[in-house]
Amino acid sequence: MVATKTKKLYEIIAIEKGVKQRNYQEIEKLHKVTQKPDLFNGHSRTFKPLNDDGERYPDENRKVQSMVSEILRQAADHSKQIFDLEATRDKTNCLATADVVLEDGTILAAGLPATTLLYLEKALTDWRTLVQGLPVLDSAEDWAFDSNSELYKTGVTVTHKTSKVEEPLVLIQPTKEHPGQAKTITKDIVIGHWHTTKMSGAIPADQKSTLWRKANQLIDAVKSARERANATEVSELKIGDSLFAFLLG
Numbered sequence: 001m002v003a004t005k006t007k008k009l010y011e012i013i014a015i016e017k018g019v020k021q022r023n024y025q026e027i028e029k030l031h032k033v034t035q036k037p038d039l040f041n042g043h044s045r046t047f048k049p050l051n052d053d054g055e056r057y058p059d060e061n062r063k064v065q066s067m068v069s070e071i072l073r074q075a076a077d078h079s080k081q082i083f084d085l086e087a088t089r090d091k092t093n094c095l096a097t098a099d100v101v102l103e104d105g106t107i108l109a110a111g112l113p114a115t116t117l118l119y120l121e122k123a124l125t126d127w128r129t130l131v132q133g134l135p136v137l138d139s140a141e142d143w144a145f146d147s148n149s150e151l152y153k154t155g156v157t158v159t160h161k162t163s164k165v166e167e168p169l170v171l172i173q174p175t176k177e178h179p180g181q182a183k184t185i186t187k188d189i190v191i192g193h194w195h196t197t198k199m200s201g202a203i204p205a206d207q208k209s210t211l212w213r214k215a216n217q218l219i220d221a222v223k224s225a226r227e228r229a230n231a232t233e234v235s236e237l238k239i240g241d242s243l244f245a246f247l248l249g
Contacts (some may be wrong), residue, residue: 009092009114010023010230012085015163019085023078030075062118080240087237089129096232098225102217114229119220128215143200162188 033039035196042064047057096114099107112120137143143152164186 007234007236008175008230008243009089009096009232009234010227012089012092016085020082022155023050023082026078027075030071030078032189033069034071035065036066040064041066041094054109055199056171074243076240076248077102078212081245083240083243084236085236088234091235091237092232095235096229098229100218100221100225102221108221110220112229113233114226117222117229121219121226124222126216128219131208131215134208134211136198136205136208137202139205143204149199152200152202157196159194160190161192161194163191165189174245 042062044062047059077195092112093115097111098114098117100112100120101107130157137152141154143154145151145155145226165188166184166186168182169185170180170182172178172181191231217227
């Protein structure tokens with residue numbers, strides 16, 4: 001006796017889209033046929049003259065090309081496959097669970113459904129994208145974290161503040177016989193000092209690297225858990241026959 005091969009959830013997931021698409025296409029074709037009433041009509045005509053020697057006409061026949069009963073049977077067959085596949089997948093998803101486990105054996109979340117793991121994989125990928133774009137502190141500066149403001153700050157740097165001042169410059173001293181000559185020049189003079197402290201809401205580069213590494217570790221753990229969950233044996237459900245027994249009975 002040949003043993004029946006048990007399907008895994010990942011096999012159902014792999015074929016689901018194609019099976020549903022093919023069956024929906026066939027149902028759509030059947031629906032289009034129902035929109036053509038003439039295909040369901042036919043006739044058979046035989047001419048009988050009043051007199052035996054009267055003019056004769058050939059019989060006329062038009063075959064019925066489509067039958068509602070056949071349309072319903074085919075549509076039901078296609079729908080049954082979809083119903084059974086959906087029910088089987090969802091039933092198995094209720095049973096398919098796995099733990100999210102890091103490489104060191106730490107269990108971060110236990111018994112998560114396969115559907116949750118699929119969602120987490122996408123959500124964590126989005127999280128990693130966010131981390132990738134985080135700004136980091138300028139490595140040319142020395143930064144210290146200020147817990148009061150929750151910002152990073154540098155030490156104080158002092159720079160000059162200058163102002164332009166006009167002063168006369170004597171070119172020729174005046175004498176009794178001749179007036180002197182002078183012109184106005186502009187000089188920069190120091191009027192004070194700027195005391196500057198830089199502040200930043202960015203994070204250190206090594207902190208960003210740690211966030212990136214942890215995101216990758218968790219994504220890998222979730223992917224592994226999803227693969228284990230999807231290896232759950234299928235709990236097959238056949239609901240199409242009973243549903244259409246009611247619909248068509």
